[in-house]
Amino acid sequence: MRLWVRYFRYAFANISNNRLVHVVSTGTITITLLLFSAFVLFFANIDNWVLEWGQSLSMSVYLKQGVDEKAKQKIKSVLVGIPGAKLERFVSKEQAMEELKETLGSQAGLLDGLNTNPLPASFEVAFGAPERAGIDIEKIKKKLENMPGVDEVQYSEQWLKRFEGLVSMLRIAGLVVGGLLCVAVLFIITNTIRLAIYSRRDEIEIFKLVGATDWFVKVPFLIEGSLQGVLGAVIALGVLFSTYSLLSSKTIQVFGLPLLHLVFLPKGHVIFIISLGLVLGLMASFIAIGRFFKLFYY
Amino acid sequence: MIQLFHVTKRFGANVALQDISLRIRRGEFVFISGPSGAGKTTLLRLMFGAERPSEGQILIDGINLNRIRRVKLDMLRRRIGFVFQDFKLLNRKTVFQNVALASEVLGERQSITRKKAHQILRAVGLSSKEQAYPLQLSGGEQQRVAIARAMINNPLILFADEPTGNLDPEITKEIMILFRSINLRGTTVVIATHSRDLLENTDQRIVTLNRGQIVS
Ligand SMILES: Nc1ncnc2c1ncn2[C@@H]1O[C@H](COP(=O)(O)OP(=O)(O)OP(=O)(O)O)[C@@H](O)[C@H]1O
Ligand SMILES: [Mg+2]
Numbered sequence: 001m002r003l004w005v006r007y008f009r010y011a012f013a014n015i016s017n018n019r020l021v022h023v024v025s026t027g028t029i030t031i032t033l034l035l036f037s038a039f040v041l042f043f044a045n046i047d048n049w050v051l052e053w054g055q056s057l058s059m060s061v062y063l064k065q066g067v068d069e070k071a072k073q074k075i076k077s078v079l080v081g082i083p084g085a086k087l088e089r090f091v092s093k094e095q096a097m098e099e100l101k102e103t104l105g106s107q108a109g110l111l112d113g114l115n116t117n118p119l120p121a122s123f124e125v126a127f128g129a130p131e132r133a134g135i136d137i138e139k140i141k142k143k144l145e146n147m148p149g150v151d152e153v154q155y156s157e158q159w160l161k162r163f164e165g166l167v168s169m170l171r172i173a174g175l176v177v178g179g180l181l182c183v184a185v186l187f188i189i190t191n192t193i194r195l196a197i198y199s200r201r202d203e204i205e206i207f208k209l210v211g212a213t214d215w216f217v218k219v220p221f222l223i224e225g226s227l228q229g230v231l232g233a234v235i236a237l238g239v240l241f242s243t244y245s246l247l248s249s250k251t252i253q254v255f256g257l258p259l260l261h262l263v264f265l266p267k268g269h270v271i272f273i274i275s276l277g278l279v280l281g282l283m284a285s286f287i288a289i290g291r292f293f294k295l296f297y298y
Numbered sequence: 299m300i301q302l303f304h305v306t307k308r309f310g311a312n313v314a315l316q317d318i319s320l321r322i323r324r325g326e327f328v329f330i331s332g333p334s335g336a337g338k339t340t341l342l343r344l345m346f347g348a349e350r351p352s353e354g355q356i357l358i359d360g361i362n363l364n365r366i367r368r369v370k371l372d373m374l375r376r377r378i379g380f381v382f383q384d385f386k387l388l389n390r391k392t393v394f395q396n397v398a399l400a401s402e403v404l405g406e407r408q409s410i411t412r413k414k415a416h417q418i419l420r421a422v423g424l425s426s427k428e429q430a431y432p433l434q435l436s437g438g439e440q441q442r443v444a445i446a447r448a449m450i451n452n453p454l455i456l457f458a459d460e461p462t463g464n465l466d467p468e469i470t471k472e473i474m475i476l477f478r479s480i481n482l483r484g485t486t487v488v489i490a491t492h493s494r495d496l497l498e499n500t501d502q503r504i505v506t507l508n509r510g511q512i513v514s
Contacts, residue, residue: 211378214372
């Protein structure tokens with residue numbers, strides 16, 4: 001405990017004694033992490049975009065038993081009026097039973113025992129891509145379920161065939177490029193920190209000469225590296241967010257299609273990038289100082 | 299306390315020390331003398347484990363420096379004070395912090411460290427310069443900071459490389475008295491010097507080096 005207080009004191013004294021070096025290191029970390037998080041943001045948006053544009057939606061509106069023709073026509077006109085919606089067909093109770101029998105095949109005999117038909121009639125509605133983008137399906141569902149004669153609304157999303165491959169390819173590419181970027185960032189930060197440590201080799205030598213253990217010398221450097229990493233990440237995210245706010249206030253067009261909205265990184269990604277800064281700073285200073293010790297002492 | 303067996307140190311083709319065998323007992327006070335380039339600094343650095351011998355064995359307090367592990371060497375150094383010829387002070391830390399450092403690395407309590415640092419700085423006559431930085435001091439003052447740092451932990455052994463090189467006769471005398479008193483409290487003291495004055499009025503043991511060999 002006493003030792004940790006001392007480590008932090010050393011670390012902060014070092015930072016204030018070597019301000020310029022720390023500004024340079026933190027700046028490097030900031031720039032590399034900014035590139036990295038810009039890349040992540042780009043992918044998050046592509047992902048979101050594909051999600052919005054690459055999925056079609058089908059919705060079934062189940063009617064209550066014994067609903068009258070007037071209510072049915074009312075529901076139908078509302079459905080037709082939803083922008084982007086295409087009314088595929090009306091499935092009557094009888095049709096529903098037929099289809100169920102077909103699905104059951106040889107086991108259809110199970111249904112023979114029924115006196116009445118328990119299946120509801122329904123409308124089937126489809127939203128194609130790209131109309132599906134910008135539709136708040138939950139809101140539509142709520143609205144419909146409040147209408148007289150509507151029993152329940154169910155919907156399901158399907159990937160368009162041509163998008164399926166694209167999405168998984170994008171995700172793999174994202175992981176690969178992201179991983180490579182991480183390695184590059186680690187490499188750059190390690191070298192920056194190594195330069196910073198090299199400029200203070202006299203200090204390390206003197207610590208060792210008065211009998212400091214390796215850890216006693218290393219820990220303040222590790223603390224400094226971690227702080228730089230976190231600070232760099234926070235600044236990078238700040239810059240990224242400002243840029244994002246500027247951009248998203250304008251309408252962006254991608255391939256001539258209006259991109260309905262840009263998204264910023266979800267909270268999980270933000271936490272991830274800050275932790276990444278911490279881990280990279282820690283690892284970089286650990287590697288840098290480890291090599292340094294190997295070079296200069298036996 | 300200190301034993302050297304047939305120690306040779308080469309820097310490339312340059313032989314700095316040749317076949318040195320030497321034994322220094324616990325509590326002894328020894329001068330290593332000899333002209334510039336004789337190998338005095340090299341000998342002290344070998345005994346401190348800052349340099350490895352090319353040949354031969356060195357035992358410090360029964361520990362063979364050739365086989366010592368790093369952590370053990372750190373522990374050993376905590377019990378050895380070393381006044382470097384070039385002082386090796388941290389220019390970004392104050393005089394007080396420089397001296398306190400040697401106590402801090404032991405994990406010593408802050409209050410004890412402060413007390414010891416004040417005490418030893420008073421002993422070397424630098425109380426008024428505690429908050430100064432090394433580069434604001436004269437050569438002689440820097441030397442005394444180095445001496446204070448070497449003595450703060452009451453070391454088992456004190457190595458001093460030319461510790462009075464920058465001091466006037468008055469302060470030299472005071473510093474020598476300081477070395478004597480620490481020696482009387484049990485510390486083995488080894489001082490490298492080429493100063494005749496220092497050696498003239500002494501009844502202490504003198505080991506004389508010349509061109510890397512012991513000549514007397
Ligand atoms: N790191 C080194 N690399 C190469 N040669 C060295 C090194 N250190 C010392 N030497 C050589 O070893 C010899 C002895 O040097 P050393 O510093 O031990 O002499 P010294 O007796 O302390 O001299 P001085 O009184 O001038 O301090 C010299 O010839 C020197 O050039
Ligand atoms: Mg010398």
